[in-house]
Amino acid sequence: MSSAPEQEAVQDAVREAVRDKRPAASGVNGHRPWPDAGRPPVWPGAPTPLGARFRVGPDGVAGTNFALWAGGAEAVELCLFDDNGAETRCPLTELTHEIWHGFVPGVRAGQRYGYRVHGRWDPWTGARWNHAKLLLDPYARAVDGDFTLPAEVYGHVRDWPQQHVADTVRDDRDSAPYVPKGVVVHDDAPDDDWVDDRRPKTPWADSVIYELHVRGFTKLHPEIPEPLRGTYAGLAHPAAIEHLVRLGVTAVELLPVHQFAHEDHLLRRDLRNYWGYNSIGYFAPHAGYSSGGTRGEQVGEFKRMVRALHSAGIEVILDVVYNHTAEAGELGPMLSLRGIDNRGYYRLQADARRYADYTGCGNTLHVVQPNVLRLITDSLRYWVTEMGVDGFRFDLAAALARSMHDVDMLSPFLAVIAQDPVLRRVKLIAEPWDVGNGGYQVGAFPPLWTEWNDRYRDAVRDFWRGALPDVRDLGYRLSGSSDLYAWGGRRPYASVNFVTAHDGFTLRDLVSYEHKHNEANGEANRDGTNDNRSWNCGAEGKTDDDRVNTLRRQQLRNLLTTLLLSTGVPMLVAGDEMGRTQGGNNNAYCQDNEISWIDWSLLDDPGRMSLFELTSRLLALRHEHPVLRRRAFFSGRAQAADGLRDLAWFTARGEEMTEQDWYAPTATLGMYLSGRDIPGRDARGAKVTDDSFLAILHAGDQPSSFVLPGPPWAEAYEVVVDTSEEGQDAAPGRVHPGGEVITVPARSVLLLKVGT
DSSP states (O other), X not given: OOOHHHHHHHHHHHHHHHHHHSOOOOBSTTOOOOOGGGSOOOBOOOSOSSEEEEXXXXXXXXXXXXXXXXXXXXXXXXXXXXXXXXXXXXXXXXXXXXXEEEEEETOOTTOEXXXXXXXXXXXXXXXXXXXXXXXXXXXXSEEESOOOOOGGGSSBOTTOSSGGGGGGSBOOBOOGGGSOEEEOOOTTSOOTTTTTOOOOOOOGGGOOEEEEOHHHHHTTOTTSOGXXXXXXXXXXXHHHXXXXXXXXXXXXXXXXXEEEOOOHHHHTTTOOOSSOOOEEEEEEEOGGXXXXXXXXXXXXXXXXXXXXXXXXXXXXXXXXXXXXXXTOSTTSOOSSHHHHHHHHHBOBOSSTTSBOOSSSSSOOBOTTSHHHHHHHHHHHHHHHHTTOOOEEEETTHHHHTBSSSSBOTTOHHHHHHHHOTTGGGSEEEEOOOOSSTTOOOTTOXXXXXXXXXXXXXXXXXXXXXXXXXXXXXXXXXXTTOHHHHOSTTOOGGGEEEOSOOSSSOOHHHHTTOSSOOOGGGSSTTOSSOSOOOOOOTTSSSSOOOHHXXXXXXXXXXXXXXXXXXXXXXXEEETTGGGTOOOTTOSOGGGOOSTTTSOOGGGGGSHHHHHXXXXXXXXXXXXXXXXXXXXXXXXXXXXXXXXXXXSEEEEOTTSOBOOHHHHHSOOSEEEEEEOSSOOOSBOTTSOBOOOOOEEEEEEOOSSOEEEEOOOXXXXXXXXXXXXXXXXXXXXXXXXXXXTTOEEEEOSSEEEEEEEEO
């Protein structure tokens, strides 16, 4: 790092060069201000609420109140745009607690707007104000237009000859023609489709999450009308909802639907950010998923989608990205927060030109700052109270839990969520890690939170590919991960169990590829993880080998059955229930095409349909039997004089496992779940009882003998699921007496119900 005098010398040199060599300004210096008579009047208005809110002002005059927090700014201009793109600039002269505000009579729904914020340009101290750039209101409820990211959208001169200081040279060209605008939305208008909405309020222990992409789930669905495919209205269509209901999931977890922007490096390769983890508008539904328009119509369409899902008993959980924004690092574009108050919104390094990056995306929101914390919590409450959503999955949640540097489970963000009367009542899911030092926090989040449990994912993958040295870890994962979550009043449903997620191989690719194949992403296959813990079953990728394909289908059944029989909250990825493939691409974030879209014709194949039917049947079994969705951890102790335990583990010899057995290599594990000893009571106070089950997991490549435990465990067993069989044969209904030696087929799961 250079010394202070050296930095000052560089700064002076750049400033001197800028005076003579800065590109000719357009738009700002050449902008002819509207004459006072041409501007609408701006009355003082109010500093709250933030954003653009239509209301009836003094003397019964209707209009819109605009309020923007811009700490440290010297002046703020509200910019109104007509349908032809002509701009009217209205100075906001009222300043209350760093909030610039004003009421503009006559401004109604559909009005497009943005801000220009004046202040110092001094990147060395983190000051990056540039009023040449039109900025999106962080509180905009709707966004019209696309980010195309030409050079004019950057606050600095991108092609400055001395690239090492390029971000310090201000670009004075007008960005307004190239950036989208916020849209005024009358969010207090009545909505006949919304007033009778009823939230499902599914208890955590009964939840089954289905992760899907609004566009990818509906884009190729043959029963959804073409104009609705890829949209919120498409997901609300009866054909889409019918699939969810038939499958038996209780919640959809939508990949990001906040307004997002495409990265410049993708646009230059003619690609797009498909997943949407590049947010820029935390109140606005992404306009690209709207079928009805982008002047506020997307808001009503999103609400109607939520209502349709609720009517089917399905909750809506949003995957949200509050850890970083689309403005990237110091060489990124100036779209919103950077130009409003760079130092107030982002974490900066000691060298304030640079950003602290705990996300791998160039910047990190400074959640410790009150205004940033307010932005996030206001956004969350808005989506709950006005948009009707039921919960959130927080991307890289450890970054939000950092205080000054370290992850802190007493951080302001977590403390505010814990006491908020709205947010503490909805579903809260953490992705419990970030890319910074000490960022891996699986099992550390406080009560109220559930977590993506990647240790479950890794243990199950390793077991079924034959790479688990012993079954100690697997036992914990199958029974709710008490080693991670049995503290502070947390329950088994604190663990969101998953084998696949949007990030990584699909389930079918997990059993079809040992190596990633991301060439289509344009990064020479360098992107995406190399730690896939996959097994291709004998051939890499697509093959005509019947033996390999038969084994792959069986492995799919094994993985899904294991997931849905495990204690905790299962998460499925859309399309896994029908064997969707991405051709081995394990990082398809930029593939807005058939690589990522669900191919619904898969259900025309008998083998794919049988996988769907097995998944649906397992979910129905889970719904029917509370022993499979416990609300409290197992004790593992005998509950009565007969010595029967609520959870017992068996070797293939039919004997309870000893301490030594847990450390010995084995491919076979028996798990006994007692329905007699379920803690808790039902809604009427009655004791909860259920059938008991024995699950046998065998990952060996040869059949294995297994001695079924006799009394007191069971007099007899009925086979409920046999993953070695396909279709209806997977539930043959065979009955075996306790003590019988049965043969467990190679690489299979047997689920047996205890009988008398």
